[in-house]
Amino acid sequence: SAVISQKPSRDICQRGTSLTIQCQVDSQVTMMFWYRQQPGQSLTLIATANQGSEATYESGFVIDKFPISRPNLTFSTLTVSNMSPEDSSIYLCSVEGPSGNTIYFGEGSWLTVV
Amino acid sequence: AQSVAQPEDQVNVAEGNPLTVKCTYSVSGNPYLFWYVQYPNRGLQFLLKYITGDNLVKGSYGFEAEFNKSQTSFHLKKPSALVSDSALYFCAVRADRGSTLGRLYFGRGTQLTVWP
Numbered sequence: 001s002a003v004i005s006q007k008p009s010r011d012i013c014q015r016g017t018s019l020t021i022q023c024q025v026d027s028q029v030t031m032m033f034w035y036r037q038q039p040g041q042s043l044t045l046i047a048t049a050n051q052g053s054e055a056t057y058e059s060g061f062v063i064d065k066f067p068i069s070r071p072n073l074t075f076s077t078l079t080v081s082n083m084s085p086e087d088s089s090i091y092l093c094s095v096e097g098p099s100g101n102t103i104y105f106g107e108g109s110w111l112t113v114v
Numbered sequence: 115a116q117s118v119a120q121p122e123d124q125v126n127v128a129e130g131n132p133l134t135v136k137c138t139y140s141v142s143g144n145p146y147l148f149w150y151v152q153y154p155n156r157g158l159q160f161l162l163k164y165i166t167g168d169n170l171v172k173g174s175y176g177f178e179a180e181f182n183k184s185q186t187s188f189h190l191k192k193p194s195a196l197v198s199d200s201a202l203y204f205c206a207v208r209a210d211r212g213s214t215l216g217r218l219y220f221g222r223g224t225q226l227t228v229w230p
Contacts, residue, residue: 001160031216042204042222043158092157096216101146101165103208103218107157 002027002097004106012112018081021109023093028073030096034066037090037108046091049076083113116141118205120221127195127228135190135224137205145207147188148218149179152202161203164188175199195228202226 003026013019023032034046046066047055055068069077080087090108097104117140127133139145146165150158162173164181172178179190188205202225206218 006157033216033218043218043220045217048217090157094158094216094218102160102163103148103206103216104160105150105158110155 001102002029002095002104004093004095004104006091006093006106006109008109009107010110010112012114013083015084015113017083018079019083019111020077020079021091021093023076023078023106025074025095027098029098030073032070032076033094033103034068034076034078035092035094035105037092039088043092046078080111083111085113087111088113116207116209116219118207118219118221120203120205120224122224123222124225124227127226129197129228129230130194133192133195133199133226133228135203135205135226137188137190137221138186139188139205139207140186141207141209143209145186145188146209147179147181148206148208149173149177149188149190150204150206151175152204152223154201158204161190197228197230200226200228 005024007022032049035043037043045058046061047057049055049068049070051070051073067079090110092108093106119138148163149161162171164171169181177192202223204223205221208218
């Protein structure tokens, strides 16, 4: 399996500020995925992050709002910019495990915007 | 296009009874199917997957799931439920081909409550 660490695990943020979430994996992976889970909802993919290239964003998500970095094969960051209460969600990082075919998730970063 | 349906928002079952959480899917190509569990205030934990082979797959915590290609279903089952199984369960599918192979499509989740 893959061990995924996310920071911060929780945060309360002021409206209008930005927060960067870190995702560290214990093995090298090609693709990393960022999901959002709004309260009481399912998971929605924000973007796919490949090392050495620009992230690919899903419909409804833009780089200005959710800039992503992928500096190496074990690390990625997601920034939630200019936050509003609607951004209050769990943000989850996921990767494909080293044996292939299984997707693993971090514990999530629980953001509350006030 | 890929999609997953979990027709039940909630499933309630008595401890010791069998449980079933339903999932149907739609996918282009061969499906890779997954079940995840989310306990309160936790992330998603992988339970089991179907890629190919035996239609009955066994996973963590005594759970199993049966792949039915003709019905495009992948129902999660457990012969004897425990109170500690109470959690939110997500079914997910990924495509076996295409530009984003690792991308999962999730159902809306089913809240399982096992009462003593």
